[in-house]
Amino acid sequence: xxxxxxxxxxxxxxxxxxxxxxxxxxxxxxxxxxxxxxxxxxxxxxxxxxxxxxxxxxxxxxxxxxxxxxxxxxxxxxxxxxxxxxxxxxxxxxxxxxxxxxxxxxxxxxxxxxxxxxxxxxxxxxxxxxxxxxxxxxxxxxxxxxxxxxxxxxxxxxxxxxxxxxxxxxxxxxxxxxxxxxxxxxxxxxxxxxxxxxxxxxxxxxxxxxxxxxxxxxxxxxxxxxxxxxxxxxxxxxxxxxxxxxxxxxxxxxxxxxxxxxxxxxxxxxxxxxxxxxxxxxxxxxxxxxxxxxxxxxxxxxxxxxxxxxxxxxxxxxxxxxxxxxxxxxxxxxxxxxxxxxxxxxxxxxxxxxxxxxxxxxxxxxxxxxxxxxxxxxxxxxxxxxxxxxxxxxxxxxxxxxxxxxxxxxxxxxxxxxxxxxxxxxxxxxxxxxxxxxxxxxxxxxxxxxxxxxxxxxxxxxxxxxxxxxxxxxxxxxxxxxxxxxxxxxxxxxxxxxxxxxxxxxxxxxxx
Numbered sequence: 001x002x003x004x005x006x007x008x009x010x011x012x013x014x015x016x017x018x019x020x021x022x023x024x025x026x027x028x029x030x031x032x033x034x035x036x037x038x039x040x041x042x043x044x045x046x047x048x049x050x051x052x053x054x055x056x057x058x059x060x061x062x063x064x065x066x067x068x069x070x071x072x073x074x075x076x077x078x079x080x081x082x083x084x085x086x087x088x089x090x091x092x093x094x095x096x097x098x099x100x101x102x103x104x105x106x107x108x109x110x111x112x113x114x115x116x117x118x119x120x121x122x123x124x125x126x127x128x129x130x131x132x133x134x135x136x137x138x139x140x141x142x143x144x145x146x147x148x149x150x151x152x153x154x155x156x157x158x159x160x161x162x163x164x165x166x167x168x169x170x171x172x173x174x175x176x177x178x179x180x181x182x183x184x185x186x187x188x189x190x191x192x193x194x195x196x197x198x199x200x201x202x203x204x205x206x207x208x209x210x211x212x213x214x215x216x217x218x219x220x221x222x223x224x225x226x227x228x229x230x231x232x233x234x235x236x237x238x239x240x241x242x243x244x245x246x247x248x249x250x251x252x253x254x255x256x257x258x259x260x261x262x263x264x265x266x267x268x269x270x271x272x273x274x275x276x277x278x279x280x281x282x283x284x285x286x287x288x289x290x291x292x293x294x295x296x297x298x299x300x301x302x303x304x305x306x307x308x309x310x311x312x313x314x315x316x317x318x319x320x321x322x323x324x325x326x327x328x329x330x331x332x333x334x335x336x337x338x339x340x341x342x343x344x345x346x347x348x349x350x351x352x353x354x355x356x357x358x359x360x361x362x363x364x365x366x367x368x369x370x371x372x373x374x375x376x377x378x379x380x381x382x383x384x385x386x387x388x389x390x391x392x393x394x395x396x397x398x399x400x401x402x403x404x405x406x407x408x409x410x411x412x413x414x415x416x417x418x419x420x421x422x423x424x425x426x427x428x429x430x431x432x433x434x435x436x437x438x439x440x441x442x443x444x445x446x447x448x449x450x451x452x453x454x455x456x457x458x459x460x461x462x463x464x465x466x467x468x469x470x471x472x473x474x475x476x477x478x479x480x481x482x483x484x485x486x487x488x489x490x491x492x493x494x495x496x497x498x499x500x501x502x503x504x505x506x507x508x509x510x511x512x
Contacts, residue, residue, distance in 0.1 A: 001027050001028065001029050002028045002029070002118075002119060003028075004029070004031070004048070004051075005032070005039055005043065005076075006030065006032050006052045007033045007036065007038075007052065007053035008053070008081065009034050009056075011034070014032045014034070017052065017081075017111070018030050020106070020108050020111060025112075035059045036059065036061060036064055036068070039051065040060070040065055044072055049118070049122050050077050050078075052078075052079045053079075053080065054081045056083075062080060073202075077099045078098045078099055079098070081101075082101070099114070099118060102114065137208070139157070140161070140215075141209055144209065144210075144215075144253075145210060150251075154252075158250045158251075158253065165250060166203075166219045168219055169219060169246045170218060170248075170250075171217075171219070171243055171245075172215065172216070172244040172259065173221075174209070174260040175190070176213045176267070177238055178238040178240065178267075178372060185238075193216070197224075199223070201223055204216055204220070213264075215257065221243065224241055224243055227241070228241070228275060240273070241264070241274065241275055241276070242260040242262070242276050243260055243263060243278065244257070245259055245279060262282075264276060266280075266281050267373075268329065268368075268371075269329060281328075284326065284329075285326055286330065287331065291331065293342060295317065296318065299385065300342060300343045300346050303347060303388055303389045303393075304389060304392030304395065305393070306393075308389065311386070312386075315382050318335070318339075319374075319381070324374060339381060343385065344362055351388075351395065351438055365380045365381055365384045394431075395438065395439060405440065405443045408425050408426075408428070408429050413455055416455045416456050416459060416478070416479045417476075418479060422440075422448045422449075453493065456489075457493050457494065459478045459479075460474050460478040460490065464498055464502040464505065471483060474486075
């Protein structure tokens with residue numbers, strides 16, 4: 001929407017020009033002012049795209065207004081409106097690059113043509129500014145993530161980009177949107193933050209970094225805190241901010257960014273804290289002794305036993321959240337690695353990968369960055385640990401029951417000629433599908449499919465040797481869905497076709 005201000009001390013002329021513009025340009029925001037002072041105040045409070053101003057006005061005339069407009073942040077385009085075809089006004093206005101002139105009475109077609117011209121210039125300016133902003137943001141992100149950027153090089157970059165020099169010192173703030181789904185809410189909130197920050201500090205630098213977080217460099221830290229004050233933000237908001245220490249040298253720009261990022265990481269441990277400062281987290285303890293590997297090994301040793309309550313209490317002791325809060329987050333990352341290595345890796349080496357459901361859960365739990373907080377991570381570790389415990393407990397019960405696998409094998413032999421699969425057999429002996437898969441392979445040395453093929457081929461060999469049934473009939477009575485599949489499997493296991501096998505058996509009986 002194009003924002004236009006019409007400035008004239010004659011009320012009817014102001015209203016007439018406003019009416020003409022509104023008839024032709026519906027998507028415009030038109031404001032009115034009776035003199036230069038009133039117009040200048042409006043322009044300072046609300047960015048304006050186009051000023052249409054009279055020359056002769058009381059208090060502040062049009063030339064004085066144009067001169068004062070040069071001092072605002074975004075200079076609007078200007079059209080001079082005058083009842084005097086006087087070159088002296090044009091001469092004065094040229095130095096301020098006035099866009100064009102209109103003589104009273106205003107010709108509406110000339111007015112429309114100039115507004116279209118202003119709109120084209122405005123679009124071109126926006127495009128140029130957007131390209132310049134994108135270039136600056138790309139360069140800033142490169143600088144912030146480049147490990148070779150020492151203080152001297154950062155100082156050089158600050159000079160090159162003509163960034164504001166925070167002589168009194170500055171802070172870095174990084175705002176993070178925790179929900180990965182509501183991008184509209186995220187964009188709206190980032191716009192809200194930037195407007196609020198600008199009210200505290202007009203020279204603050206705001207941009208979105210490579211991690212899609214909003215970065216703010218400001219000399220007024222109260223602006224960073226003020227975003228979360230009463231009536232500023234919903235307490236249930238999905239946002240938080242990390243704030244650096246104060247720095248004086250502009251060469252510390254990257255260090256300030258890294259400090260704010262480090263503070264922000266602790267939102268994982270303090271999920272209900274909206275503001276996290278580097279001052280709070282830099283004193284955290286760095287002590288790997290908090291990782292009790294012996295206790296993790298004990299938890300693994302208890303898997304599959306009747307010590308379920310002890311497993312849970314050991315996990316709670318391992319994840320003492322109040323104690324974890326006193327340590328650097330790298331210690332929690334070390335705990336994550338130890339749990340993977342000592343508990344989960346050993347368990348999966350023991351049971352194999354037959355349990356796809358459990359393995360998928362492990363794929364997520366293995367990386368604690370998949371969770372929003374240490375509490376969520378703990379519950380996932382507990383859930384997977386207890387799933388493994390029940391799995392191994394079931395496995396032990398299978399091995400303890402001497403005849404349960406014998407019953408399964410007996411059932412396979414009796415029903416091999418039917419439409420048989422592992423789910424049918426595991427249901428018959430009332431055993432979990434995944435448990436049965438692993439137990440069957442461990443008991444027989446073969447997977448279910450290969451074992452069933454061997455049973456069916458053994459039955460087919462008996463039928464081929466002792467009956468005159470056709471090959472197709474033998475195939476069906478052995479449990480194969482079609483004769484081609486039967487012939488292929490038979491040849492794979494016996495090295496000859498069913499027909500060749502039968503002929504050989506007849507020959508052996510004839511000469512015996």
